[in-house]
Amino acid sequence: MITMTMINLPLSEDKIKDLKAGDMLLLNGIVYGARDMAHKRLISAIKNNGKLPIDLKDSTIFYVGPSPKPPGKNSGSLGPTTSIRMDNLSEPLFKKGLRATIGKGARSGNFRNLLKKYKSIYLITIGGIAAYLSTKVKSIKKIAYTDLGAEAIYKIELDKFPVFVAYDIYGGNIFEENLLKE
Amino acid sequence: MKNIKITKIKEKVKHLIVEASFNLPHDIREALEKARDNENNKTARQILSYILENEKISKKEKLPLCQDCGSVYVNVFIGKDICISGDLGRGINEAVSEVYGKYYLRKSIVDDPLYLRKNTNNNNPAIINIEYFNGQGLKLEVNLKGGGSENCSYLFMLNPSSAPEDIVNKVCGIVKKEVTKCCPPIIIGIGLGSTASEVTKLARRATFRNINKRNSNKDYRALEEKILEEVNLLNIGPQGLGGKTTALACNIEYRPCHMATLPMALFFGCHSLRRFSSKILPP
DSSP, X not given: OOOEEEEESSOOTTGGGGOOTTOEEEEEEEEEEOOHHHHHHHHHHHHTTOOOSXXXXXXXXXXXXXXXXXXXXXXXXXXXXXXXXXXXXXXXHHHTTOOEEEEBSOOOHHHHHHHHHHTOEEEEOOTTOHHHHHTTEEEEEEEEOGGGGGGSEEEEEEEEEEEEEEEOTTXXXXXXXXXXXX | OEEEEHHHHHHHHHHHHXXXXXXXXXHHHHHHXXXXXXXXXXXXXXXXXXXXXXXXXXXXXXXXXXXXXXXXXXXXXXXXXXXXXXXXXXXXXXXXXXXXXXXXXXXXXXXXXXXXXXXXXXOOOOEEEEEEOSXXXXXXXXXXXXXXXXXXXXXXXXXXXXXXXXXXXXXXXXXXXXXXXXXXXXXXXXXXXXXXXXXXXXXXXXXXXXXXXXXXXXXXXXXXXXXXXXXHTSOOOGGGSSSSOSEEEEEEEEEEEOTTOEEEEEEEEOSSOXXXXXXXXXX
């Protein structure tokens, strides 16, 4: 079996110092679900000095558009969407304290540099196992931009949710360096 | 002429979408199990186990295999002397709308690609293809395709003097650059020939072809095998975390083309390849 480290959210600059690319983590606590359109709106709010619907300080954003929650379930199916689409939409959020992002797939060199600059980590989870991942969610609720449907901002409480550290703050890269420990 | 009522087609389409949303096709499940048993890489093995476990939960809990419940492609193959009574497009779109609501599937279609991008809230419109075949009755295929894999789609107008190795290199290059976006292990679908507009349909058809069905032309069969072998030597693996299971299959569909052209389209299907088909016999 692969070693998994339990991590309680929120993260902090101090907490992520120990996390290295290739580590497998089980996350507990609150993340915010937000993808393309929600990012555009957050950035526009930041530009206009508007009030943000979520506090980004030490926050974790999960790139996700869940399927609707059926009655009697904690959550609908949910899993990562492709992260690289958010690469050019991330710096304004880092400036507000965004500490970690969760998605799938490799990202641009520019984004990796931003991680070092703003002390933030990039986590990946497994795409296409959304029914399984829904069992690792305690609760989920749309909290902002609800007119966007599945693209709204969600508050999601995770319960031993599996992720891998893809890029750490030292430049470690799970994809290129084959850092996964056997 | 034999008459098939649109209500019958609608019921069938609803059934196929439900099947595809909560169950992996038999050939895909079998390939995933085989890959899990053959993987030497622990992470790869674990991810393949998660994928198989996911299907069990999906089936039991009626939670969709993937939160991206896809664009709905419906392929209608009309046999000899068949007449469809009713509005086919409307019937299919109603089927999509009803199933996506009833089964809590994510509606992912926006009405306008560039400006408003407002969700249509019923996953309409479906993408409907109609073809004719020399047989009895009606065949229906439903393919659900997510946005992640759709974003890894390519059209190339190659030089007609290109060699098979050029195709292999092209595919390997794109897999290396893009594949972590579209949930490997993938199914590689390649269209070759015809025209720019038609070759993308060939690539989609190849992506959704049964992965145990190899090309009947031996040259193309050899090319499918070569591409699969080379791609799986890249050590990208499930989700890009290493291993020899980067692709489960490579399928090629080809057609005649103009002497000045060699159109090529490349599609990737994610590991959650959702397709089911059915027949309606003439009354």
